[in-house]
Amino acid sequence: MAISNATLAxxxxxxxxxxxxxxxxxRRFEEKxxxxxxxxxxxxxxxxxxxxxxxxxxSITALRPDDKVLCSYxxxxxxLAKGMDPGAVMAELFGKVTGCSKGKGGSMHMWSNELGLYxxxxxxxxxxxxxxxxxxxxxxxxxxxxxxxxxxxxxVDEGAFHESLNLASVWKxxxxxxxxxNQYSMGMAVGKAWAVDSLLPRAEAYNxxxxxxxxxxxxxxxxxxxxxVERARDNEGPTLLEIxxxxxxxHSMTDPAYYRTREEEQQWRTTRDPIGIFEKxxxxxxxxxxxxxxxxxxxxxxVSEDAAEFAENSPDPSLDxxxxxxxxxxxxxxxxxxxxx
Amino acid sequence: xxxxxxxxxxxxxxxxEMLRDERVFIMGEDIAGYGGTYAVTKGLYEEFGxxxxxxxPLAEEVITGVAIGAALGGLRPIMELMTINFSxxxxxxxxxxxxxxxxxxxxxxAVPFVVRxxxxxxxxxxxxxxxxxxxxxxxxxxLKVVMPATPYDVKGMLKSAVRDPDPVLFIEHELLYNVxxxxxxxxxxxxxxxxxxxxxxxxxxxTIITFSRMLHLSLQAAEDLAKEGIEAEVIDLRSIRPIDIDxxxxxxxxxxxxxxxxxxxxYYGTGQGLAALIYENAFDYMDAPIQHVTGADVPMPYSKxxxxxxxxxxxxxxxxxxxxVPAALVRK
Numbered sequence: 001m002a003i004s005n006a007t008l009a010x011x012x013x014x015x016x017x018x019x020x021x022x023x024x025x026x027r028r029f030e031e032k033x034x035x036x037x038x039x040x041x042x043x044x045x046x047x048x049x050x051x052x053x054x055x056x057x058x059s060i061t062a063l064r065p066d067d068k069v070l071c072s073y074x075x076x077x078x079x080l081a082k083g084m085d086p087g088a089v090m091a092e093l094f095g096k097v098t099g100c101s102k103g104k105g106g107s108m109h110m111w112s113n114e115l116g117l118y119x120x121x122x123x124x125x126x127x128x129x130x131x132x133x134x135x136x137x138x139x140x141x142x143x144x145x146x147x148x149x150x151x152x153x154x155x156v157d158e159g160a161f162h163e164s165l166n167l168a169s170v171w172k173x174x175x176x177x178x179x180x181x182n183q184y185s186m187g188m189a190v191g192k193a194w195a196v197d198s199l200l201p202r203a204e205a206y207n208x209x210x211x212x213x214x215x216x217x218x219x220x221x222x223x224x225x226x227x228x229v230e231r232a233r234d235n236e237g238p239t240l241l242e243i244x245x246x247x248x249x250x251h252s253m254t255d256p257a258y259y260r261t262r263e264e265e266q267q268w269r270t271t272r273d274p275i276g277i278f279e280k281x282x283x284x285x286x287x288x289x290x291x292x293x294x295x296x297x298x299x300x301x302x303v304s305e306d307a308a309e310f311a312e313n314s315p316d317p318s319l320d321x322x323x324x325x326x327x328x329x330x331x332x333x334x335x336x337x338x339x340x341x
Numbered sequence: 342x343x344x345x346x347x348x349x350x351x352x353x354x355x356x357x358e359m360l361r362d363e364r365v366f367i368m369g370e371d372i373a374g375y376g377g378t379y380a381v382t383k384g385l386y387e388e389f390g391x392x393x394x395x396x397x398p399l400a401e402e403v404i405t406g407v408a409i410g411a412a413l414g415g416l417r418p419i420m421e422l423m424t425i426n427f428s429x430x431x432x433x434x435x436x437x438x439x440x441x442x443x444x445x446x447x448x449x450x451a452v453p454f455v456v457r458x459x460x461x462x463x464x465x466x467x468x469x470x471x472x473x474x475x476x477x478x479x480x481x482x483x484l485k486v487v488m489p490a491t492p493y494d495v496k497g498m499l500k501s502a503v504r505d506p507d508p509v510l511f512i513e514h515e516l517l518y519n520v521x522x523x524x525x526x527x528x529x530x531x532x533x534x535x536x537x538x539x540x541x542x543x544x545x546x547x548t549i550i551t552f553s554r555m556l557h558l559s560l561q562a563a564e565d566l567a568k569e570g571i572e573a574e575v576i577d578l579r580s581i582r583p584i585d586i587d588x589x590x591x592x593x594x595x596x597x598x599x600x601x602x603x604x605x606x607x608y609y610g611t612g613q614g615l616a617a618l619i620y621e622n623a624f625d626y627m628d629a630p631i632q633h634v635t636g637a638d639v640p641m642p643y644s645k646x647x648x649x650x651x652x653x654x655x656x657x658x659x660x661x662x663x664x665x666v667p668a669a670l671v672r673k
Contacts (some may be wrong), residue, residue, distance in 0.1 A: 102447030111446035118413060119446060123437045129403040130438065133410015133418075140366070140392065140416060163403035170398070325448035326482050328506035 009219050009226075011061075013287055019061055019218060020282065020293065023053040023275050024300035026077040029086055032304040033076065033093055037253050041312065042093045045122075046107045049077035051248035054274035055180050056081040058221030059148060059243075062229050067146045068116040068134055070127040073108035074180075074247075075120035078150060082115045090307035096314035103317045104325065116145075124185075125151060125158035128177065132164050135173035139235075146232040147175040148225075154185025156202070157193055165206040165240065174232035176225065177240045180215065182247045187259035199242035208238050215245030216274045219281065246272065343526060348518040350492035351381045351457075353527070354499035355419060359389055362417060365503055368395040368404065369421030369457075378423050379459055379518050401430035408454040409439050409508075417503055418454040425460040425474050425512060432477070439508040440483030454509075455502045460488075461514040461554055461604060462641045463652055471641035471648075473553075473605040476614070478510050479582040485509045485535055486581040490556040492522035494579055497533030505535060512581075514554045538585040540592070544572035546670060547598040547662050550589060550615060552578040555602045555634075555653065562602075562658035570671040573600075573662060581611055589615070590623045597628040600661045604653060607635040629665035634658050 008016055030048045037046050049056065052074075060069065060081040071078045079089050084100060092099030093107055100110050108122040118134060121127040131149035138145045155161055156179060168175050179199055183190050196202065203210025209231070213224045221243055228239035246268045250257040257265070282288040324330060345353075359365045367382060373396040376383035386394040397404050401422060408418040422428050428435070435456070442450045462471030479486040485507060489495045495513070502509040525531060541556060542563050551559040556577045563573040574592050578584065593599055599619060601612040616631045637651040 100447070101445065101449070104447050105445045109445045111449045113449050118450070119442070121438070123433060126406075126434060126438050129406020129434065130410040130413070131406075132403060133407035133412070134414045135410070136407055137411040137414020137416045140411070141414070160402050160406070163398070163400035164406065167398060167400065167403045167407065325444045327443070327485075328451060 008281070008285055008287060009223050011222070015061070016282060016287055017292060017296065019057050020275075020278060020288070021296040021300065022057045022081055023218065023278065024297045025086065025303060026053045026056065026080050027275060028297070028300040028304040029080060029089070029307065030076060032308050033090070034249070034253065036093070036308055042107070043095065044106050045073070046093065046253045047074040047251065048247070048249045048253070049074055051268065051274070052180055052182060052215070052245045053077060054218035054221055054278065055178070055215050055243050055245050058218040059178055059225040061222050062225035063146065063148060066116060067148060067229070068118050069148050069150070070118045070131045070134065071120045071150045072124070072127065072152055072155065073120050073122040074152070075110055075150075076107070079110045079117055082112070082117045084110070084112055084115055084117060086303050086307035087310035090311040091314050094311040094314070095316070096311055097317040097321070098310070098314040102321065104321070125155035125160040127151060128155065128160050128164035131175050131177075132168045132173055135168065135175040136171065138174055144233050145174070146229050148178060149175055150178045150180060152185060153179060153181040153183070153190045154188070154193070155179070156199065157185065165202070165208070165238070168238040169206045169208045172235065172237040174235065175238045176228040176232055177238060178225070179240070179242045180245055181242050182245050184251065184259065186251045186255070189259070199240055203240040206240070208240055210240045210242065213241055213243045215243035216272045216277055218274060218278050342523050344521050345492055345524050346518065347492045347495055347520045347522070348379065348381055350496040350522070350524065351499060351513070352383065352385070354496045354503075355382065356385060356388070357530070358500055358503040359385070359393060364415065364417045365419065366393040366395065366416060367419045367421065368397050368407065370397055370399055370423050372396060372421050377421065379515070381457075381518070382421070401427050402434060405431040405434040405439070405456070408456070409434060409442075409452055412452045412454040413450055419503060420454065420456050422456060422458040424470060425458040426470050426472050428456070428458055428474065435478065435484065435508070435510070436481050440481045443507070444483060451506050452508050453506045455499070455511050456509070457511045457513065459513045459515045461516060462636070462648065463516045463554070465643055465645060465648055467643040468640035473512070475512050475581050476605060476610040479611065483508070484582060486512065487535055487579060488512045488514070488553040488581055489533070489579050490514070490517065490553050490577055492520065493524055494533050494577075496524070497531050498535060498579065501532045501535050504532075509535065512553070516554055520557070533579070536580050536583045536585065538576055538578045538580065538588045540574060540588070541577045542573065542575040544574035545595055546572045547574070547600060547666055548589070548592040548596045549573050549575045549600045549602055549658060549662065550578065551575065551602040552581065553604065555604050558653070558655045559602050559658055562655045562662070565655070565659050566662055569663070571662060571666050584615065584618065586618055586622060589619060593619060593623040594626045597626055598665050599627070600632045600634060600658060602634040602653060602658050604636050606638055607633060608638065610635070632661035632665055634661050
């Protein structure tokens with residue numbers, strides 16, 4: 001099959017295939033995570049990103065490497081899309097010292113200064129006001145970095161959403177607020193929680209542009225994000241994106257999803273799978289072949305396997321780590337001063 | 342030497358740190374055009390301009406989020422909350438984010454910022470504007486909580502707080518802004534550490550442990566006690582977290598008797614925490630049970646008469662001390 005030199009949305013074939021690989025990686029990585037959770041290697045809460053891969057990959061592709069990303073607790077996908085080593089992500093899930101947060105954070109708290117991944121937050125909407133602050137710091141120091149802040153439809157119901165969008169707009173901060181509307185805040189259907197049926201009037205209320213995006217189409221996500229990022233970088237202020245998507249699994253590993261029907265889930269999985277939709281688009285445009293998809297998928301599977309092996313073979317944190325990192329100078333932490341005397 | 346007010350000492354600290362470090366900025370409700378609810382930031386907007394002296398909407402959660410995020414982004418924010426009573430609206434980000442980030446992200450992020458906020462009762466501001474809450478925040482690992490009481494200490498500790506690599510809750514007292522104290526000349530720079538208390542009056546018969554506005558009442562009480570032959574040592578904690586436990590234990594070893602004097606509520610608070618630490622670390626040196634002077638266990642009433650009755654007085658401290666100093670010990 002002839003491979004065209006044409007591009008899609010200004011992205012080269014190499015870039016498009018990289019996006020495909022990252023989506024496949026997130027899918028296989030999350031499947032592996034679920035398996036390891038079931039085996040008891042991973043504890044606590046774990047929220048999978050399966051079904052939402054186009055959102056993280058499409059939008060992060062529109063960022064520069066030095067742009068910053070803040071997330072909710074459903075952030076394995078963003079970490080991988082931002083370039084984090086899958087071994088470091090999996091080791092964090094395993095609670096190992098080789099994890100991206102030294103095993104002290106787990107699934108919901110991943111960080112990298114180098115990659116500009118500024119954390120998963122397990123308090124719904126906490127990242128929105130913090131993202132405004134990171135954006136303020138960039139603007140204050142005359143940097144042209146952009147801050148991307150991800151949150152679910154449930155975060156829209158929190159007061160922090162409103163305080164943050166208002167301030168970001170008044171102060172014209174270089175931040176893109178990306179709502180991943182996966183239709184349910186845990187089990188609450190968005191239609192029962194929102195007084196309006198889209199985020200567009202909310203964007204208007206805070207005097208910023210808004211866009212509603214088909215979140216199963218990675219190219220649509222990329223194009224919308226690209227515009228928002230350019231606005232932010234050109235000092236034109238924040239944008240609110242509502243990216244409509246669907247999580248194929250429950251809210252977390254322990255959620256049997258009684259609040260929705262199996263038919264509804266099956267419908268999304270079979271007709272709206274973001275990886276399938278992307279593959280069809282690439283094939284239709286003559287930009288890739290099925291064997292390239294197969295290669296990407298095989299590589300993603302292998303990398304996920306390797307990540308799990310790395311995590312399994314990594315050491316636990318030493319018990320000394322219990323009292324480190326409380327403060328910069330741990331001698332000022334009460335525990336180390338008095339409890340351990 | 343010169344004499345200035347607590348309010349002016351705070352302003353000097355902020356101004357000097359802003360002149361020293363371009364990364365320092367201040368923000369809060371009505372701190373710029375209005376000059377601050379308690380006039381602490383008066384004149385700073387005129388001197389430093391809008392970029393570094395920023396009025397915010399009445400939105401405590403996003404003010405706190407901006408401070409955290411700006412700190413992550415390399416700045417040194419000083420945020421003002423109009424009163425500590427409003428800090429409960431900010432408390433999620435203080436407790437769940439600021440206090441946790443360094444630890445739960447494996448030591449990678451630093452969150453250096455200062456939260457300035459007035460606290461306390463005594464001005465007939467009623468139940469929702471007269472609280473302290475230092476004990477709520479001091480409970481949380483990952484935060485520093487300080488409550489200096491004198492102009493010298495507020496200036497030196499605020500400068501240390503701005504330079505500190507971790508989040509510092511800097512709790513002022515509404516009734517102290519006009520209190521005057523001796524200071525070094527402006528060109529003589531100094532700082533005061535964030536983790537050390539200080540003996541403000543030496544004595545050998547009893548130790549009075551206190552902080553914030555109650556320091557001043559405790560010093561007056563000590564004068565009264567001296568007239569009756571009891572020499573009280575008055576320790577100003579200055580920092581609620583961390584606690585300078587060594588200073589307290591050393592004093593208790595000498596005096597064998599303790600009064601804890603605080604303005605806030607009694608139960609599960611700072612004083613009870615201190616008492617437990619003293620019993621754990623110096624029980625064998627104690628000759629009498631610790632006496633605890635606190636505010637009344639009620640929401641603060643508005644009525645002048647009732648408010649006065651709710652707040653601890655100098656005489657409460659004097660009586661508490663006399664209750665545990667045996668007559669034989671009193672020098673006639």
